[in-house]
Each structure stands twice: as structure tokens, then as C-alpha cells.
Amino acid sequence: MTEYETTETLDVKGQNCPMPVVKTKQSIDGLTSGEVLEVLATDSGSMSDIAGWADSTPGVELVDQVEGDGLYTHYVRKTE
């Protein structure tokens, strides 16, 4: 189903703004270029927040977002 391989998974279930974005950034910093981070969140605001963050932040790219059963899963690639 996915055309990308997840390198690492970040679990921020239960956490709210601003933590999903902030912890995603901290986890991405630990990856190398080309690797994809999977973020598991229950904060519905994370859909807009992580998309907006990835759009405005150099060096990251939003690959995919999946929503279902109260879980919001984000895939972010480090690009530089």
C-alpha cells in the first residue's frame, strides 16, 4: 500500500498541540536524508499542523497522511 519505507516511528498518541509537531521535528533531526518518519497521533489538529509545518519548513516533505479510527498517521521524509 505504501511506496515508501518507514525508518522510524514516533508515537505521540494522547499528546496535544504543540507536541506532535515539536516531537516530529526532534525525531526528524535524528534521521538522515531520504529517511521517512511515521508519526502516530490522536490529536485531530495534527492533520493541519503537521501538513503546515512540513510545507513551511526546509528539509522536510510530507509524504502521506492517513486518518481512521481516531488515529492520525503522518509520513514525513527528511530531504536534506
Add this chain to the structure above:
Amino acid sequence: MSTETPNAGGTEGEEPSRAELAARVGELEDRLADFEADTADDNPKMSIIATKGTLDMAYPPLILASTAAAFGYEVTVFHTFWGLDILHEEKSKSLQLSSVGNPSMPVPNVIGALPGMDRMTTRMMEKQIADNDTATIEELIDTSLDMGVEFQACQMTIDLMDYDEDDFFDGVTTGVGAATAIQDMAEADIQLLV
């Protein structure tokens, strides 16, 4: 009338020629490229002035600071007056919510002014924060410091409140004043007073 003017072309010599316009565009493109080259390497900057020390007003500067840091901003938060309490290791644990003068409070001002009401509304909010798994003030400060946010404690207010420089969280910058804040604001892409 006015729609005929561009087509008339009867005023040659006064209007710039196509070649002149092209030269001007080229010149502007060069200047834009120089400008972009000058600014491209610099991270964007954000400057926040935090002046409030109630539990509710402690959150916005910390949430915005940590989020901006995640966006790659270099963030400074200058804490002055009651905003100092957010950085005060002891006082930050007991920030209060005022039940008077806040129209969003569930109690009328006349009730909110009764003894013990502030403590009650503060407890209610602390419980909501815990139930909702909202980050605590200390977590937000720790995370922000980890991400390189610079917290500054206004020296004049430290002296005014009779605080000690050791009262603040490790990593907080002291010995700074309004001029430092102005300098940060002047260089910042985003400036906020909270």
C-alpha cells in the same frame, strides 16, 4: 477613454521603450538575487515579549516559541514583569488562574472575587490540563530549551521583584534589558507581545 490609452501609443519618447523596461526588469532581478543570497543562509527569527504570569497566559508564548523552533526559527522570548514567573523555577509550578476579569470564566466576577475562588478555578484548569494530556509549563520550557529557544529574563524586573538570578530554570539568560529586546525585534520576522 482610459481603455484607449494603452493602445493609442501616441506619446512615444515619454513612455519607456520595451528595451528600457527589459533592462529595468533585469536590474531588479539582479537586486532580488543579491537580496536572496544575503538572506538565504539566515534562519528566520521570531521575537516574543512575555509579560503575563497567569496559568492561561503562560501557554501562548511557550507553545508559539516551541512550534516556531520546530519550523526552524531562531526564537527569543523576553520575559518581563509577571512574565518572569514563567521562568521562575518555583513560581512557575504554582501559576494561578484569575477568576475575576475573565469573561470566559464560568463564574460571575462577584462570585469570582470571593476568597479561595482563584485557587478553585486554578485547580479546575490544572485538572483539565492533566485530563487532556496538555503539556505542562515545565515540559514546554524544557522542550523549548532543547530546541534552542532562548529565554531571557529582564534584569530590571528581576531587581524590581527582588528575584535572584539562580531562581530561574537552567539555561535562562539573565542580565538583559529592553535594548536587547528591541534589537531582537528589529531583526525578527515575527514579533509578538503576549
